[in-house]
Amino acid sequence: MPHFIFEIALAILGIFLLEFILRSRNYNGKKHNVIFLGAPGAGKGTQASRLAKELKIPHLSSGHLLRQAVVDGTPIGQQIKSYIEKGQLAPDEVLNAVIAEQLQKPEYANGFILDGYPRTIEQAQFLDDYLDKNDRYITAVFDLQVDEDVLVERISGRRICGNGKCGATYHIKSMPPRQEGICDLCKRPLAQRADDNEEVLRQRIERHEQRIVHLLVHYDNQGTLFTIRGEGSVDEIYEDILLSIGI
């Protein structure tokens, strides 16, 4: 009889253990601190915001980060504002201060998805140190790889409504307006962003390649880097992202 009780106890313990393992693998209980890397036009923003919705954690793009700091009106935000007004890029230490200021907010406590930051190895090292001090760490880095010619086609086909209050966006191939060159919503003419032309784009892509190489080595050494082929449908790419982190 005592032997029988022992076996039942063992079975119950096993069930608890199994539940604990399953629960710890469940992404709702796990913290995801994610970074998206990829050239302009690689689709970082689209994939990042989709993953953020699924994991129920905030998506923080570098543009949003800077705007939020300005809106918050903190001393760092005021510095950012003066750089934006002068048309200059904020230096590393200012961006780092902004990221630290944002990530300490309670909404980022259960994880976050960064897109557009870090851009340099100095920023990546700052982020590692900051997270480490707060008992956190980067859990996954996705590098979306897209062929240069595909990037150029994607970006140079972008059109934006010239009406500032509307701002609807189109793509001459993948999302054309009903009437060529005219906004579906407000019937105003569509325009191309000045820096969305091929020559400027190829320069931006080249600068990105040079900058990102150090980041790739950094995250590869940490074992957090996942290389994702960023061509194909948005759904296919998203599936690859989920599969790579076992969701």
Ligand SMILES: [Zn+2]
């Ligand atoms: Zn419009």
